Amino acid sequence: MFEGLLQGVWALVLAGPVLAASVAATVFVVRRRVLAPAGRPEGSDQVFWDLFLGACVAVPAFLIPTLVSPWTGLFLGAAGAAAGIAAYLGTPRYLARRAARQDLREQQAAHLAAAAAHDELMARWRRYELDPACSIDYPTLTDVRLPETSALIKAMRTADQLRTASHRGYPDAVSRLADSLTAAERAAGIPVEQA
Incomplete structure (x- = not known):
């Protein structure tokens, strides 16, 4: 047993x-x-x-x-x-x-890519705002009375707010910012190769 x-x-x-x-x-x-x-x-x-x-x-x-x-x-x-x-x-x-x-990893990767694109767009915008030659050549890019420039400023504000909050909609806000900046440059008469 x-x-x-x-x-x-x-x-x-x-x-x-x-x-x-x-x-x-x-x-x-x-x-x-x-x-x-x-x-x-x-x-x-x-x-x-x-x-x-x-x-x-x-x-x-x-x-x-x-x-x-x-x-x-x-x-x-x-x-x-x-x-x-x-x-x-x-x-x-x-x-x-x-x-x-x-999902979190994908969201973080999208946020990092959007942050890099946001930084490039802001550097592109600062050229028109801080470079005296660009400010003289294209004064409409700083004139918020124009609808394209006003939309650009609103898109910048939205992207900045969503970036600090690590919001899920941040990549879309950066895409809208890119579209707004392109539209404002087009309205200002900036040649495509210069923008």
């Missing part, structure tokens, strides 16, 4: 983690495929193969120790069921956190 108990414990220690990991991984992969966004269709054929491969690991990890010691099968079945339930319930939260991290 002691020998059977010892074999059961060894079977439980060796096969338990394998069974729990294979069940959890299979449930996670299948659940991820089922919850895939609409733009990424996952075929039922792929789900079948995920289940098949998971079963190729889980079934032997369950059956072999159960044949060695029947009471081990009870514990292994409970461990496999617990791992499957935990993976089933945890997958949506994990995927949501991963998507949020990805």
Whole structure:
């Protein structure tokens, strides 16, 4: 009896983690495929193969120790069921956190690119404001009575406010600033190659 108990414990220690990991991984992969966004269709054929491969690991990890010691099968079945339930319930939260991290990384990259473009646009604008030759040649770029220049100043203010707040709409505000600056330069009669 002691020998059977010892074999059961060894079977439980060796096969338990394998069974729990294979069940959890299979449930996670299948659940991820089922919850895939609409733009990424996952075929039922792929789900079948995920289940098949998971079963190729889980079934032997369950059956072999159960044949060695029947009471081990009870514990292994409970461990496999617990791992499957935990993976089933945890997958949506994990995927949501991963998507949020990805969204944050994309937002930060877009913010950095917009900040670089914003700096270039402001350097371009300062040339007309601070360079005496440009101010004399194109005085309309500093005249806020003109609608194009007024729109440019408003776009500058909006982009500056959204930059300091790290707002999601900052890249769009920088695009509007670029369009406004181009429109103001066009209205001032600045040749395209000079702008």
